[in-house]
Amino acid sequence: MVVAIIAVLSVTAYVQFHETLKAGVDSTLLSQAEAVTVSMAADDSLLEARKEIQAFFGPINDTKSPVYRVWFESEQEDYVASDLQGNWPLDWDIRSTEAPAIGNHKFFEALRGEIPYRLLWTRDPDLRASSSTKQPLNIIIAAYDGHVDSQIGDFLHVLLIMGVVVIILSIGATLLILKWGMKPVAGITTKMNEITGKNMNQLSSYVTDAPSELRPFIRAWDEMIERLALAMQQQRRFTADASHELRTPLAIVKSTLQTARSRKRSSETYESAMDQSLEDLERLEHLIEQLLTLAHLDDIESQSDWQTIDLGNLTTDICEQYLPFAKQKNGILKWQVCPAKVTGNGEQLKRLLANLIDNAIKYGPKASEVFVSMHSSNGLVNVSVHDKGGRIPAEEQKLIFNRFYRIRKARKRASSSKGSGLGLALAQEIVQKHRGSITVQSNPKTGTDFVVTLPHI
Amino acid sequence: MRVLIIEDEARLARNIAQVLKESANFAADVCTEGVDGLHLAKTNPYDLIVLDLTLPGMDGLDILGKLRGAGKTVAVLILTARDTSSDIITGFNTGGDDYLTKPFDMGELVARCKALVRRAYGQTHPEIKVGKLTIDTVARRVKFNNKEVRLTAMEYRTLEYLAMRVGQIVSKTDLLEHLYDFNWERFSNVMEVYISALRRKLDPDRKYDLIETVRGQGYLLKEN
Numbered sequence A: 001m002v003v004a005i006i007a008v009l010s011v012t013a014y015v016q017f018h019e020t021l022k023a024g025v026d027s028t029l030l031s032q033a034e035a036v037t038v039s040m041a042a043d044d045s046l047l048e049a050r051k052e053i054q055a056f057f058g059p060i061n062d063t064k065s066p067v068y069r070v071w072f073e074s075e076q077e078d079y080v081a082s083d084l085q086g087n088w089p090l091d092w093d094i095r096s097t098e099a100p101a102i103g104n105h106k107f108f109e110a111l112r113g114e115i116p117y118r119l120l121w122t123r124d125p126d127l128r129a130s131s132s133t134k135q136p137l138n139i140i141i142a143a144y145d146g147h148v149d150s151q152i153g154d155f156l157h158v159l160l161i162m163g164v165v166v167i168i169l170s171i172g173a174t175l176l177i178l179k180w181g182m183k184p185v186a187g188i189t190t191k192m193n194e195i196t197g198k199n200m201n202q203l204s205s206y207v208t209d210a211p212s213e214l215r216p217f218i219r220a221w222d223e224m225i226e227r228l229a230l231a232m233q234q235q236r237r238f239t240a241d242a243s244h245e246l247r248t249p250l251a252i253v254k255s256t257l258q259t260a261r262s263r264k265r266s267s268e269t270y271e272s273a274m275d276q277s278l279e280d281l282e283r284l285e286h287l288i289e290q291l292l293t294l295a296h297l298d299d300i301e302s303q304s305d306w307q308t309i310d311l312g313n314l315t316t317d318i319c320e321q322y323l324p325f326a327k328q329k330n331g332i333l334k335w336q337v338c339p340a341k342v343t344g345n346g347e348q349l350k351r352l353l354a355n356l357i358d359n360a361i362k363y364g365p366k367a368s369e370v371f372v373s374m375h376s377s378n379g380l381v382n383v384s385v386h387d388k389g390g391r392i393p394a395e396e397q398k399l400i401f402n403r404f405y406r407i408r409k410a411r412k413r414a415s416s417s418k419g420s421g422l423g424l425a426l427a428q429e430i431v432q433k434h435r436g437s438i439t440v441q442s443n444p445k446t447g448t449d450f451v452v453t454l455p456h457i
Numbered sequence B: 001m002r003v004l005i006i007e008d009e010a011r012l013a014r015n016i017a018q019v020l021k022e023s024a025n026f027a028a029d030v031c032t033e034g035v036d037g038l039h040l041a042k043t044n045p046y047d048l049i050v051l052d053l054t055l056p057g058m059d060g061l062d063i064l065g066k067l068r069g070a071g072k073t074v075a076v077l078i079l080t081a082r083d084t085s086s087d088i089i090t091g092f093n094t095g096g097d098d099y100l101t102k103p104f105d106m107g108e109l110v111a112r113c114k115a116l117v118r119r120a121y122g123q124t125h126p127e128i129k130v131g132k133l134t135i136d137t138v139a140r141r142v143k144f145n146n147k148e149v150r151l152t153a154m155e156y157r158t159l160e161y162l163a164m165r166v167g168q169i170v171s172k173t174d175l176l177e178h179l180y181d182f183n184w185e186r187f188s189n190v191m192e193v194y195i196s197a198l199r200r201k202l203d204p205d206r207k208y209d210l211i212e213t214v215r216g217q218g219y220l221l222k223e224n
Helices: A002-041 A045-058 A146-193 A215-261 A267-299 A311-328 A345-362 A424-433 B010-024 B035-042 B060-069 B084-092 B105-121 B153-164 B172-179 B191-201
Strands: A068-072 A106-110 A115-124 A137-146 A309-311 A332-336 A341-344 A369-377 A380-387 A437-443 A448-454 B001-005 B027-032 B046-049 B075-080 B097-101 B129-130 B133-136 B141-144 B147-149 B211-214 B218-221
Touching: A002 A045, A002 A068, A002 A106, A002 A115, A002 A137, A002 A146, A045 A068, A106 A137, A115 A146, A115 B105, A215 A267, A215 B105, A267 A424, A309 A311, A309 A345, A311 A332, A311 A345, A311 A380, A341 A345, A341 A448, A345 A369, A345 A380, A345 A424, A345 A448, A424 A437, A424 A448, B001 B010, B001 B035, B001 B172, B010 B027, B010 B105, B027 B035, B035 B060, B035 B211, B046 B060, B046 B105, B060 B075, B060 B084, B075 B084, B075 B105, B084 B097, B097 B105, B129 B153, B133 B153, B153 B172, B153 B191, B153 B218, B172 B191, B172 B218, B191 B211
Parallel strands: A332 A369, B001 B027, B001 B046, B046 B075, B075 B097
Antiparallel strands: A068 A137, A106 A115, A115 A137, A309 A341, A369 A380, A380 A448, A437 A448, B129 B133, B133 B141, B141 B147, B211 B218
């Protein structure tokens, strides 16, 4: 860029300078011709004029001296010339050149050997009072103009040196400025390279002397690292929890079968070991299924399979489905729904409600009532699942939606009746995917309420 | 030998207890909760504790730390689903003697438990020799004067414990505490029954005074 600008400037300067110098040479030649014309006009003293002109041009003694011829067109001989013997030193032949019109002039380029000359040919009317023939007066003056080129050459030389110096200086300066400006960036880059999944340090803890221009960048970077670290921590925790939850039932089944096989036993013992193993495998199956659903929910962001769903009908379907289960537990399941359209994934919404109703029947007090109710207002629809138990202590109500969280009382239960610890996490995930919310209220007096709120259309 | 299993999965705990009783002839107690587990471990002279880490009430590592803090030297085998190197290192550094991750092989668990108990009593060979008496602790076979002696489970348990503590006087209480889990009714004269049965079976002619009664103190198994 810089080089291009300098080149354009140089060319322009060269052209301008060249023109000016040439114009200078030309105007000198014209004024010399004028002087000659004036001298020649004084017709009474042509001889004097000849002397005047010779004096004017001075002695002709070297190869850079001016060359001139002055003659009247009818006359065979030059009236006055730099060499009256008719020796013409320039490579410029008058016979192959068209003469300028009378009262006009022309410029030409000529060479004296190798040396450049600028040549002026004027053709003026005869101004001599005494002249009867009135032959036009021709004047040819050629002046050395090599100095123009040599001056331009010098000029270009200087221009070139200056240009090179400017380019070198500007490159140097640019590099210095860049290096100085990038110095904090280099430090930051080193620190960034040290960032890994296990080493998520904040840049601001290292880079304390960053220029103010970089501070917003560092802040944004640190915030990103913080979010990533949190996500990774959650992921790590989830993986650890999941591996624990998967290994434990596996260990139980394996131990049951190995214990049964460790010696000869009665067929009743084998049967019981097989029944227990089947029960544990069912628990494992349920857990794996929920884990896969969670992973699937994590994976898929798309709402391409969303449909308009009547939440009222959906709720009724699920409640009818769970009626036998409630009866089996000697309980009552009642529901009261209203029509409310929502958009979403029908399977997921079914799973959500089924989960809450299943929990209420399973973990609520035995032989009591579970009530599912619905109402919509202000563009929102609420579905509430109520049971008479107050089983969730206040301090644990926030935690129950965490993956693998089990309320303390539930943890002491026998393994077979333990939940996977994923049901409510799954419920919350589904609700959030549907841009809704889920809350819980639980106390021994009023019972437990899970309320799902979804935007309604 | 008496073992305490602290494991919140009751079925798993029962299975371990059963196998340790059947295959290692240990007395086994089961506890499915952390706080109770620590209390039991502190108040009973167990030879071994099989300890789960993820427990309700109190974390297994806390139990282990508190036990070691209270100066308990009982051998502890950590049995857990936590399987990363850092988990295992933490387990050992907190005072664990062995570490096994779930799911595990029952046979391996039994072998590790036996080795831990053996080492706790300063024995290295799985076969204990005391004079003319040989006890193969792997096959649980007893020979005296190169003749195989058939013993009941409780007789074997008694003899093995006395052999582990060869040369030491073992009190009746000590025997009861190490050979019975807490579901047993403990009558102190039951020990006398077992000791006399052992003497009769091992040495019917009473040529050797194998198990000596030290009056008022207990029993002593001697080298010759």
